[in-house]
Amino acid sequence: MTDGTKPSAPAVEARDISLRRGGRTIVAGVTFAVNPGDLYLLHGPNGSGKTTLLRALAGFSRPACGSLKRAVGRTILLGYADAVKAAFTAKENIDFWGALYGAAPATVERAISQLRIFPFLNQRTGTLSSGQRRRLALCRVVISRRPIWLLDEPTAGMDAASVATAVDLIAGHCRSGGSAVVATHEALPFAGARTITLADAA
Amino acid sequence: MTDGTKPSAPAVEARDISLRRGGRTIVAGVTFAVNPGDLYLLHGPNGSGKTTLLRALAGFSRPACGSLKRAVGRTILLGYADAVKAAFTAKENIDFWGALYGAAPATVERAISQLRIFPFLNQRTGTLSSGQRRRLALCRVVISRRPIWLLDEPTAGMDAASVATAVDLIAGHCRSGGSAVVATHEALPFAGARTITLADAA
Amino acid sequence: MAFDLANPQRFEKLAARLVPLLTIASGVTALFGLYMALFDSPADYQQGDSVRIMYVHVPAAWMALLCYSTMAIASAIGFIFKHPLADVAAKSAAPIGAAFTFLALVTGSLWGKPMWGTWWAWDARLTSVLILFFLYIGYIALWNAIDDKIRAARLAAIVCLVGFINIPIIKFSVDWWNSLHQPASVLRAGGPTIHGSMLTPLILMGAAYALGFAALLLVSMRGELAERRIARLEQAGRPPSKATVA
Amino acid sequence: MKKMLAIFERDIALAFRAGGGAINSVVFLALTVLIFALAVGPDRARLAASAAPILWTAATLAAMLSFDSIFQADFEDGSLDVLAEATESLGFVAVSKAAAHWVSALLPLILATPPLAVLLGLPAAAYFPLVISLAVATPALSLLGVLASALALSLRRASILMTILTAPLLTPAVIFGVAAANAGAENSPLFGPLLMLLAAFTLLFLIAMPLAAGAALRFNID
Amino acid sequence: MKKMLAIFERDIALAFRAGGGAINSVVFLALTVLIFALAVGPDRARLAASAAPILWTAATLAAMLSFDSIFQADFEDGSLDVLAEATESLGFVAVSKAAAHWVSALLPLILATPPLAVLLGLPAAAYFPLVISLAVATPALSLLGVLASALALSLRRASILMTILTAPLLTPAVIFGVAAANAGAENSPLFGPLLMLLAAFTLLFLIAMPLAAGAALRFNID
Numbered sequence A, B: 001m002t003d004g005t006k007p008s009a010p011a012v013e014a015r016d017i018s019l020r021r022g023g024r025t026i027v028a029g030v031t032f033a034v035n036p037g038d039l040y041l042l043h044g045p046n047g048s049g050k051t052t053l054l055r056a057l058a059g060f061s062r063p064a065c066g067s068l069k070r071a072v073g074r075t076i077l078l079g080y081a082d083a084v085k086a087a088f089t090a091k092e093n094i095d096f097w098g099a100l101y102g103a104a105p106a107t108v109e110r111a112i113s114q115l116r117i118f119p120f121l122n123q124r125t126g127t128l129s130s131g132q133r134r135r136l137a138l139c140r141v142v143i144s145r146r147p148i149w150l151l152d153e154p155t156a157g158m159d160a161a162s163v164a165t166a167v168d169l170i171a172g173h174c175r176s177g178g179s180a181v182v183a184t185h186e187a188l189p190f191a192g193a194r195t196i197t198l199a200d201a202a
Numbered sequence C: 001m002a003f004d005l006a007n008p009q010r011f012e013k014l015a016a017r018l019v020p021l022l023t024i025a026s027g028v029t030a031l032f033g034l035y036m037a038l039f040d041s042p043a044d045y046q047q048g049d050s051v052r053i054m055y056v057h058v059p060a061a062w063m064a065l066l067c068y069s070t071m072a073i074a075s076a077i078g079f080i081f082k083h084p085l086a087d088v089a090a091k092s093a094a095p096i097g098a099a100f101t102f103l104a105l106v107t108g109s110l111w112g113k114p115m116w117g118t119w120w121a122w123d124a125r126l127t128s129v130l131i132l133f134f135l136y137i138g139y140i141a142l143w144n145a146i147d148d149k150i151r152a153a154r155l156a157a158i159v160c161l162v163g164f165i166n167i168p169i170i171k172f173s174v175d176w177w178n179s180l181h182q183p184a185s186v187l188r189a190g191g192p193t194i195h196g197s198m199l200t201p202l203i204l205m206g207a208a209y210a211l212g213f214a215a216l217l218l219v220s221m222r223g224e225l226a227e228r229r230i231a232r233l234e235q236a237g238r239p240p241s242k243a244t245v246a
Numbered sequence D, E: 001m002k003k004m005l006a007i008f009e010r011d012i013a014l015a016f017r018a019g020g021g022a023i024n025s026v027v028f029l030a031l032t033v034l035i036f037a038l039a040v041g042p043d044r045a046r047l048a049a050s051a052a053p054i055l056w057t058a059a060t061l062a063a064m065l066s067f068d069s070i071f072q073a074d075f076e077d078g079s080l081d082v083l084a085e086a087t088e089s090l091g092f093v094a095v096s097k098a099a100a101h102w103v104s105a106l107l108p109l110i111l112a113t114p115p116l117a118v119l120l121g122l123p124a125a126a127y128f129p130l131v132i133s134l135a136v137a138t139p140a141l142s143l144l145g146v147l148a149s150a151l152a153l154s155l156r157r158a159s160i161l162m163t164i165l166t167a168p169l170l171t172p173a174v175i176f177g178v179a180a181a182n183a184g185a186e187n188s189p190l191f192g193p194l195l196m197l198l199a200a201f202t203l204l205f206l207i208a209m210p211l212a213a214g215a216a217l218r219f220n221i222d
């Protein structure tokens, strides 16, 4: 369920879905399928519904109409909130994720070194800088070894070197048969990415 | 105290200051003065101490050594936390700031229109998108009419149009005799800005 | 019938016709009932004329339970079939139920002073009705605390269904604990044990309360539906964003 | 002054908003009375004897529980920085906050006491002294609460510590408060002096607490 | 199962961390007893008579106050999304959370009861029944707490509502709990049956609450 092997059918498929929040339809008529190897960049102005769409893809909310198929246990969402326990050290957070996703120690160690967590591995995460915390949050995605990454502004607050690392990680994940949907306002240098653009009708 | 008129001496002046957090010296040997019209971009990798420095300039913490002079009541800090009350609507938040800083209704209205708050003026801010909330947060800085803006990644999560607006606002503020220190990882198109770069010694 | 009602437009039409009928029926029954209760029924040999509080108290207590049960059924339908009309019914029944519960508490309390020599006692029946009252209040507050109607409906339904545990506790509290309050004499296995001259007005008053409840429920549901229509119109000003995949 | 008023008004508005917490303490009080009455059982005399102590206990606890929220939300969402920066005097912020806390959390508590006293079977002569003693003593609680909440900020959710720190400061209010309420109920001549003592206590806190709270905030914001 | 264990262990670790809250409820219990004893004054017989009710009241209140924290922090920092996504069954998350809550908040409470009972002058014969009745009834409180906390998520800090909603469900536990404790103290033959009733209540909650909490979480995460 949590392995990285390729599934045969699209693991996430949206057909003409509409999403509502607080009685308002935020996005309408979204159709696309995420196949192994696919990398989508999700663009659109503030408030156009990128976050809303990603959360629906992750299974947190149901579309008001249209059909959304998703294989259970194959997606992983990185939201704005870093989902990091401030009272724990980075190491403790990572260990918990390892246990939660049943990750092998080798996977965990690789993720730590790729994302350069080491300098603050034993620091309480409550005292991390915003970019450090974001790197740690991305570490969870890598550790989960789930095939479909749903990333909401993954590089928010990261410095140039970290952005490059994140881009490499995501691109590498997709090359090796995973897939990703990345909502972002930055011009991230991905080769061969497709885009979904949400345009405010107003 | 809260007017935008030019002070004669530098309103903030740091001389060889060092800042400590949790027993560690984070930044050392920072020297600069903020004069009317100055615009500083604060660069540096994650964890290099940009946030720490801005908070010191705002008067929230004292340097461990060196001298930091600051005129009371002339600075305003925009931190990561948007300082927005989720239970209030955007309007209610703005009204409170207006009362707190004693801003004239005209100032408030101009800020609302400049930052395009109108579409979500009467929405509970707990339901805003991240970029919308950031715009609202920046609105507070404009409303305060304080001369020295200390902005910590002001454009985080903003779309291209909003980034342009923010840049215009900041540049305009400095042209009219205000000054700003802006910590950012993005390449914001400021003409004639000076930079402070914090480099990780490690 | 159920499908007829499930359509909001048809519900509107039906409700518009039913409300006046129910109101008149309730009023007429109440007039008859009150006449019999106040003038045409005997004073109790133990309680004297204070027994007449019974005709207000007992039906109110019945309605307190009935309203909650209505809410629970509507909540279950709303939760399982996700039908908004059921949510609206549950939401609208709550304030009415709270009012009946309050009435039962107040009249019971008024009756308690002459009968037991105290306004209030911490006995199982009284306490559980007080708790039912809190439950109503909590349920109403929950609806008001959440902006999103759908989420509010689902969460309130969970609360209502879980709280349903309290209903059998109230009903059987007098049998399970030895309580100050008297055991059931009408709604009990083995038939009523109360004399006909008191039973008839009591039943009439019960019918009047129930008809009144139905009328109020329909009125309040129509109000809620209208409110929702207005909210929808207000939101129509901000169209959704469209997606292009490239 | 204008700023203090703005902060006060905002806090009141927030408290009475859905999810605010204005009636939290009333509900807590009612609940304590309910559970205690259920636990004591149907013995009315025993209940009436414990009425004044349980009401005072519950009111004090309700107040203490509401301390937590005085600065916590503002701290978490960044608003405390804003208040500190806008006023440049955290002592004044503390005074506004204490006033708003009293109005939104403790005043409803005082108003809720008489009906609950009826349910507990408190003798009628005891109502007025109970309410008066609460009204005089509770501002001290709000002032103490501001300090407690300010101290607790950097201890995320550490209401324990806050509790341990404030309990000693608050016991005099409880002891004299109950004593005053009892004296009043028994028409004892001590009622007046005890009330004066309570008032003195409140005044003392009015001077000491905002200063202390301001200092605590300054360190916790850093 | 492994995931449930991981969540359980993490919660325990967090609770016993500085600012955790493991001993919050013990402190609250002690404080309630202290304030109540102060308010009652020097009459020891009166105090002893109220000992069992006040301990039960305080324990129930302490439990209810700790409900708030069960999911709140996880909700705010995004961890709840992670748990939901990783397990794909919020019911199981609820069970882990209830278990962790019982161990970190209510078990210390039970352990703290005997010493406090001594302070209140409870007769020695009454200790064991009091502790046993608490031990049997408190898991039901944790299970109820999970539902309460799950419901309250979208109501930011709305502990009132949560309180109103849970109080009705918790009163049976209190009534039977105190009855059992009293029956045990008086060596009444009802002690056994009352304990069985409490246990049945706990079992009922064990089935119903995780389901309901899971559903509530699902809607609140949306």
Ligand code: HEM
Pocket (backbone or CB within 6 Å): C054, C057, C058, C061, C062, C104, C105, C106, C107, C108, C109, C111, C112, C113, C115, C116, C125, C126, C129, C130, C170, C171, C181, C182, C183, C184, C185, C186, C187
């Ligand atoms: C606040 C106080 C009281 C409350 C909350 C209360 C509550 C209730 C409830 C819930 C019922 C409906 C029970 C059922 O359908 O089985 C009921 C019925 C009744 N109550 Fe009360 N009651 C109170 C005081 C009294 C008093 C003081 C009396 C008179 C001594 C009284 C006499 C009755 C009678 C005769 C019935 C009808 C029982 C039957 O025929 O089923 N109640 N009450």
Ligand SMILES: Nc1ncnc2c1ncn2[C@@H]1O[C@H](COP(=O)(O)OP(=O)(O)OP(=O)(O)O)[C@@H](O)[C@H]1O
Pocket (backbone or CB within 6 Å): A021, A022, A023, A024, A026, A044, A045, A046, A047, A048, A049, A050, A051, A052, A053, B120, B123, B127, B128, B129, B130, B131, B132, B157, B159, C147, C148
């Ligand atoms: N309860 C609600 N009532 C009204 N509007 C709402 C509600 N909840 C969300 N919205 C609106 O829905 C939109 C959803 O925004 P979402 O967070 O998905 O945007 P986004 O594309 O991620 O924006 P950003 O780039 O700023 O992150 C916003 O315009 C927001 O104001």
Ligand SMILES: Nc1ncnc2c1ncn2[C@@H]1O[C@H](COP(=O)(O)OP(=O)(O)OP(=O)(O)O)[C@@H](O)[C@H]1O
Pocket (backbone or CB within 6 Å): A120, A123, A127, A128, A129, A130, A131, A132, A157, A159, B021, B022, B023, B024, B026, B044, B045, B046, B047, B048, B049, B050, B051, B052, B053
């Ligand atoms: N209590 C502490 N103990 C140890 N190190 C700390 C403590 N508090 C902060 N730090 C460290 O101090 C540095 C301060 O970071 P600061 O937030 O100022 O960085 P920044 O330049 O703003 O980074 P970013 O670009 O990620 O926002 C970080 O490296 C952080 O890990």
Ligand SMILES: [Mg+2]
Pocket (backbone or CB within 6 Å): A050, A051, A052, A152, B129, B130, B131
């Ligand atoms: Mg977004």
Ligand SMILES: [Mg+2]
Pocket (backbone or CB within 6 Å): A129, A130, A131, B050, B051, B052, B152
């Ligand atoms: Mg920073």
